[in-house]
Amino acid sequence: MASLPTFADVQAAARRLEGVTLRTPLLENARVNAMLGGRLFLKAECLQRTGSFKLRGAYNFLALMSEADRGKGVVGWSSGNHAQGLAEAARLLDVKATIVMPADAPALKVANTRASGAEVVFYDRIKDSREAIGQDIARKTGATIVPPYDHPWILTGQGTAGLEIVEQAKAAGVTLDAVAAPCSGGGLATGIALAVKGLSPATSVHAGEPAGFDDLARSLSLGTKQTNAKLSGSICDALLAPTPGDITFALAKTLLGPGLVVTDDEVLDAMETAFREFKIVVEPGGAVALAAALTGKLPVKGRTVAVVCSGGNVDHATYIRALARRAA
Amino acid sequence: MASLPTFADVQAAARRLEGVTLRTPLLENARVNAMLGGRLFLKAECLQRTGSFKLRGAYNFLALMSEADRGKGVVGWSSGNHAQGLAEAARLLDVKATIVMPADAPALKVANTRASGAEVVFYDRIKDSREAIGQDIARKTGATIVPPYDHPWILTGQGTAGLEIVEQAKAAGVTLDAVAAPCSGGGLATGIALAVKGLSPATSVHAGEPAGFDDLARSLSLGTKQTNAKLSGSICDALLAPTPGDITFALAKTLLGPGLVVTDDEVLDAMETAFREFKIVVEPGGAVALAAALTGKLPVKGRTVAVVCSGGNVDHATYIRALARRAA
Numbered sequence: 001m002a003s004l005p006t007f008a009d010v011q012a013a014a015r016r017l018e019g020v021t022l023r024t025p026l027l028e029n030a031r032v033n034a035m036l037g038g039r040l041f042l043k044a045e046c047l048q049r050t051g052s053f054k055l056r057g058a059y060n061f062l063a064l065m066s067e068a069d070r071g072k073g074v075v076g077w078s079s080g081n082h083a084q085g086l087a088e089a090a091r092l093l094d095v096k097a098t099i100v101m102p103a104d105a106p107a108l109k110v111a112n113t114r115a116s117g118a119e120v121v122f123y124d125r126i127k128d129s130r131e132a133i134g135q136d137i138a139r140k141t142g143a144t145i146v147p148p149y150d151h152p153w154i155l156t157g158q159g160t161a162g163l164e165i166v167e168q169a170k171a172a173g174v175t176l177d178a179v180a181a182p183c184s185g186g187g188l189a190t191g192i193a194l195a196v197k198g199l200s201p202a203t204s205v206h207a208g209e210p211a212g213f214d215d216l217a218r219s220l221s222l223g224t225k226q227t228n229a230k231l232s233g234s235i236c237d238a239l240l241a242p243t244p245g246d247i248t249f250a251l252a253k254t255l256l257g258p259g260l261v262v263t264d265d266e267v268l269d270a271m272e273t274a275f276r277e278f279k280i281v282v283e284p285g286g287a288v289a290l291a292a293a294l295t296g297k298l299p300v301k302g303r304t305v306a307v308v309c310s311g312g313n314v315d316h317a318t319y320i321r322a323l324a325r326r327a328a
Numbered sequence: 329m330a331s332l333p334t335f336a337d338v339q340a341a342a343r344r345l346e347g348v349t350l351r352t353p354l355l356e357n358a359r360v361n362a363m364l365g366g367r368l369f370l371k372a373e374c375l376q377r378t379g380s381f382k383l384r385g386a387y388n389f390l391a392l393m394s395e396a397d398r399g400k401g402v403v404g405w406s407s408g409n410h411a412q413g414l415a416e417a418a419r420l421l422d423v424k425a426t427i428v429m430p431a432d433a434p435a436l437k438v439a440n441t442r443a444s445g446a447e448v449v450f451y452d453r454i455k456d457s458r459e460a461i462g463q464d465i466a467r468k469t470g471a472t473i474v475p476p477y478d479h480p481w482i483l484t485g486q487g488t489a490g491l492e493i494v495e496q497a498k499a500a501g502v503t504l505d506a507v508a509a510p511c512s513g514g515g516l517a518t519g520i521a522l523a524v525k526g527l528s529p530a531t532s533v534h535a536g537e538p539a540g541f542d543d544l545a546r547s548l549s550l551g552t553k554q555t556n557a558k559l560s561g562s563i564c565d566a567l568l569a570p571t572p573g574d575i576t577f578a579l580a581k582t583l584l585g586p587g588l589v590v591t592d593d594e595v596l597d598a599m600e601t602a603f604r605e606f607k608i609v610v611e612p613g614g615a616v617a618l619a620a621a622l623t624g625k626l627p628v629k630g631r632t633v634a635v636v637c638s639g640g641n642v643d644h645a646t647y648i649r650a651l652a653r654r655a656a
Contacts, residue, residue, distance in 0.1 A: 022353060022355070023353075024353065025350060025351075025352065025353050025375060027350070027375060028377075029377075030377070030416065030419075030443070030444070031440065031443045034443065044375070046607040047353060047355060047372070047606070047607055047608070049356075049357075049358070051607055088358065091358075108604075112359065115358075115359045115362065116358070275609055275644075275647070276436075276644075278375070279374040279375055279379055279608060279609040279610075279640030280375070280607060280608060280609065281603055281607040281608065281609060282607075312607030316603075316604075316651045316652070316654065319603070319651060320648050320651055320652070323644045323647060323648055324644070324648070326644065
């Protein structure tokens, strides 16, 4: 493996993203703080362009490609946030994008991806391999494959959210004891860890995962890469990567504290709290770190903690299900 | 009437609010822009501390009171956002607050007001006058009455949101053709107009109201203060003031363009768009200006427009009703 990305790479990514990505707010709520007995800050990446943090890494990747490569286009596979982030990054940089999506992907996500000008190629989840289809497109057209997390350009782009968190906390006059972010393949959590450790070495950084899909938590605990037993079955549709990436795991081993694992019910409750107290729309996978803080799995009592709410691309029915848990 | 407040008063209010209120983000969405054929920016004041812009004016008012008066406390009447903003401002400045609320106010709003440390005094909507109760408390205790909108200290505090809008638009490289804000008694709309006209005189400023409660729109059209025929009956519970304030109407006559009037259905649709595209939770009254932009009543085509989403304190049932209008 080549050398691992560094704090300086995240700082360079931040310069590339200036004027492109939104500096999303770091929210705080007096009532929630009183309830938890500490200070909890939410980094509202659901408000990011395309509705999740994914534009950060995708844009950084495309900006680092050679002009010749950009001329041949990019290809990626995703049914969700990476698709929308990559398609929008390509639109902004005038690059042709092809996104391989499952034939049964939600109509809204397909429409959103197409609205950014990307070409959508469908595959059958049972019969086809999306990787094979994407690699075939890359081979035939010369397009560059843009991976969802296991690449230095991607994860350092995502890490720019971590720079903002520490800067915004400093502006609020606080030093963070801990930062937590949702984790699928680990690009966001490790990118943020690079940034946070670079600016505030004493702050611990944690990755949150859904129960049953806690491959990173178990990998960190055992010291070697573990794989999830199931490929589906959590409400957190964005967090189902089967195993950590090679680069992300190498970084995670040195940068991350113990993993945080939450249940679907805890995630739904966190979505409802985000609605009621913070007025932001958070999707299930985007709410796992918040859920860990609200349940005490990530202790807030007597401490100052920031959690990333990483996306808000949730369908109406799931959102109504979360709100219906609490009449008010 | 004493002299009307000025742009400089809004600038002074902004200095008082530094480090107190959140600089809420100015959001934009590529898909919504493409649909409207222009550029639409949302000022997300629903993310403000206490869930609405009301903390701006209340804090500015309390900060301008003499120390002796602050020692005797403040009193206000409101069933909603002003209650929460005033109670929180009082908590932050260590001032005793008494809030007169209807006995049938939603339990959540009462709890939120109490959570800021305010004393809640209930009144009977049928039998009692909340003004009389509040004035009686003020007489007996020496507490200062903090009005919801018709006071220079209140409206110039609210106007600080307008300074931020113009500054944030400038940072995004655009000049605004128009700005619109929700309107009940007119404090937010006229405060914002003072700020916007001070920084960008060519930008038109408009107040949005619910159909049937368009007292300001009719007052502007006829040149004299008009009163609504009904006191209740709109989903926009925060926008039911019966007539413009004296100070706010004097400012509105010189600063505001024609009023914008939207239906409850248009408001529910705007709340759903705010959920789906912008990932923010907006209450009905907070969505009227957005509704005007989405329906073309405030034209966006070929223009650059900003609307204020002024609050997010909406109950679960109403929010579910808005989402249920569009299956996805």
